[in-house]
Amino acid sequence: MSERDAYVPDEAEETVRVRFVVNGRKVACDASPRETLVDCLRTTLELTGTHAGCEMGACGACLVQLDGRAVHSCLMFAVQADGAAIDTIEGLSESGAISDLQAEFHRRNALQCGFCTPGMLVSAHELLSQTARPTRDEIRDALSGNYCRCTGYEAIVDAIEAVAKARASASCEDGGVA
Amino acid sequence: MKARAFSYFRARTIEEAFDAHVRCADEARYIAGGQSLVPALSLRLQAPRLLIDITHIAELRGVRREGEFLRIGALTRHCEMLSEPLIAEFAPLLRAAAPFVAHPAIRNRGTLGGSIALADPAAEFPAMALALDAEIEIAGRSGKRRVKADDFFIDLFETALEPGELIVAVHVPLFKSGQRIAFDELARRRGDYAQVGCGMLATYTDKRVDDIRIAFFSVGSVPTRAKQAESVLAGAVLDAAHVAAAQAALANDLMPPDSDDVPPAMRLHLARVLLGRLLGRLGEGA
Numbered sequence: 001m002s003e004r005d006a007y008v009p010d011e012a013e014e015t016v017r018v019r020f021v022v023n024g025r026k027v028a029c030d031a032s033p034r035e036t037l038v039d040c041l042r043t044t045l046e047l048t049g050t051h052a053g054c055e056m057g058a059c060g061a062c063l064v065q066l067d068g069r070a071v072h073s074c075l076m077f078a079v080q081a082d083g084a085a086i087d088t089i090e091g092l093s094e095s096g097a098i099s100d101l102q103a104e105f106h107r108r109n110a111l112q113c114g115f116c117t118p119g120m121l122v123s124a125h126e127l128l129s130q131t132a133r134p135t136r137d138e139i140r141d142a143l144s145g146n147y148c149r150c151t152g153y154e155a156i157v158d159a160i161e162a163v164a165k166a167r168a169s170a171s172c173e174d175g176g177v178a
Numbered sequence: 179m180k181a182r183a184f185s186y187f188r189a190r191t192i193e194e195a196f197d198a199h200v201r202c203a204d205e206a207r208y209i210a211g212g213q214s215l216v217p218a219l220s221l222r223l224q225a226p227r228l229l230i231d232i233t234h235i236a237e238l239r240g241v242r243r244e245g246e247f248l249r250i251g252a253l254t255r256h257c258e259m260l261s262e263p264l265i266a267e268f269a270p271l272l273r274a275a276a277p278f279v280a281h282p283a284i285r286n287r288g289t290l291g292g293s294i295a296l297a298d299p300a301a302e303f304p305a306m307a308l309a310l311d312a313e314i315e316i317a318g319r320s321g322k323r324r325v326k327a328d329d330f331f332i333d334l335f336e337t338a339l340e341p342g343e344l345i346v347a348v349h350v351p352l353f354k355s356g357q358r359i360a361f362d363e364l365a366r367r368r369g370d371y372a373q374v375g376c377g378m379l380a381t382y383t384d385k386r387v388d389d390i391r392i393a394f395f396s397v398g399s400v401p402t403r404a405k406q407a408e409s410v411l412a413g414a415v416l417d418a419a420h421v422a423a424a425q426a427a428l429a430n431d432l433m434p435p436d437s438d439d440v441p442p443a444m445r446l447h448l449a450r451v452l453l454g455r456l457l458g459r460l461g462e463g464a
Contacts, residue, residue: 013183014185016186032183033183033184033185033186033229034180034181034182034183034184034219036180036216036220055179055220056217056220056221057213057216057217057284060281060283063283066286069257069283069286070282070283070286071283071286071287072213072283072284072287074216074220075212075213075216075217075284075287076212076216076287077186077212077216077229079186079188079231080209080212080231080233082188122283123282123283126282127282140368141277141282141368142282144281144282144367144368144369145280145281145282145283145284145369
C-alpha cells in the first residue's frame with residue numbers, strides 16, 4: 001500500500017493521533033475520526049465541565065473556546081481541532097478570566113440545575129470581550145443559541161449586564177475609557 | 179446519536195482534496211465549517227467513508243478586490259462577514275444578512291462556501307448571492323469555472339456542483355454609489371430559521387429605481403428571485419401604488435409549499451409584509 005492510500009478506510013475503526021493545547025497544556029490523544037470534540041474532552045481528557053446536550057448545535061451546553069472563539073464542541077470532530085488551542089470552562093475558571101461572571105451568576109441565582117451554565121459563561125465571556133457595554137437586547141442576542149430550561153433567562157441577562165457595568169466602571173477608575 | 183465510522187484526511191491543496199475524493203470513489207464528503215454537515219453525520223442522514231477537511235487549503239481563503247468584483251474565499255466564516263471591512267464596503271448586503279445567520283457560535287465556524295454549497299432553501303447567504311448577482315467559482319478535476327448564482331441553485335439541496343467539485347470563492351459585483359440594500363427576515367425566535375426572509379439590491383438614479391434584484395428564502399425548495407415584482411419596480415419611483423403592485427406580483431413569483439407550521443397563504447402574506455417593509459426602508463435610503 002502506498003503512502004497516499006493510507007487514508008482509504010478499511011473495515012477496522014482506525015484512530016488518529018490528535019495534538020492540541022487544552023487549557024494551556026499540550027495534550028496528545030488518539031481519537032477515532034468520528035469522535036466529536038465534546039466526547040474527546042469529556043471521555044478521554046475527563047474535562048466534564050463541557051456538557052453534551054442536544055449534540056446537534058441547538059442548545060449551546062457544549063460551547064468551548066477554539067483559538068479564542070466560542071464554538072460548539074459537538075459540531076466538530078476532535079481531529080478537526082488538531083493543532084488548535086482549546087479553552088474549556090475548567091480553563092476559563094482556573095485562569096480567573098470569568099471569576100466576576102461566575103460570582104455574579106451565583107449572587108443572582110442565574111443558574112438552577114447548572115447544566116447550561118458552562119455554555120452561558122462561554123457566550124457571555126465572548127460577548128463582553130467584543131462589546132464592553134452591551135444592551136440587554138445584545139445580551140439576549142448573544143445568548144440566542146444557549147438554552148436554559150430552569151431560570152427563564154432574566155437573571156442570566158441581569159448578571160451579564162451587571163458584570164459589564166462593573167468592568168466598565170472599574171476601567172474608569174483605572175484611568176481607562178469606558 | 180453518533181456518526182458512522184469514517185476516515186479523515188486533511189487536504190493542504192485543492193489537488194490533494196480531489197485526489198482523496200477520487201480514491202474514495204465519490205463516497206467522500208468535503209468538510210469546512212461543518213455546522214450543517216456534522217449534525218447530518220451525527221443523525222446518520224449521511225454516512226461517507228471519508229471526510230476531507232478543506233479548511234487548511236490556503237487558496238480557499240481571503241477577501242480581496244479583483245477588478246469589478248469582491249472575491250470572497252469559500253472558507254470565509256460568517257463572523258468575518260461582520261468584521262471584514264471590505265465586505266462592509268463592497269458587499270454590505272452580506273454584512274446586513276450575517277447577524278441573522280444562526281447563533282454567534284455557529285457563525286464562528288460556518289463558512290460562506292459551505293452555506294452556498296449546501297443550498298439550504300431557508301439559509302440567508304444563498305438567497306443573497308442571487309440578490310447580488312454573484313458568481314460562484316467552482317474547481318473540479320477538469321479545471322475551474324464560474325457559474326452565476328441564477329444558474330447555481332437547481333432544486334432542493336441540488337446545485338450546479340458536480341460530484342467531487344468544490345467552491346473556491348464567491349465573486350460579488352462591487353457595491354457602487356447610487357445602490358441601496360435592504361434585508362430582513364421574520365422568525366419566531368432570533369437565530370431560528372426564518373419563516374420568510376428577503377434581501378434586495380437596488381440601483382437608483384435620484385429617486386427612481388433603475389434596477390432592482392429581490393431574493394427570498396424560506397419560500398420553497400430553492401432561494402427564489404421575485405422577478406415579476408422586480409419588473410414592476412424597475413424604472414419606477416417607489417410610491418405606494420408601485421409597492422402594492424410589487425406585493426401583488428409575489429403571488430406569481432413565489433409558490434410556498436404546504437408545511438405544518440406555516441400554511442402557504444400565510445407565508446405569501448408574510449412575504450408581502452416583508453417586501454413592503456424593505457421597499458419602505460429602501461425609499462428612506464436604507
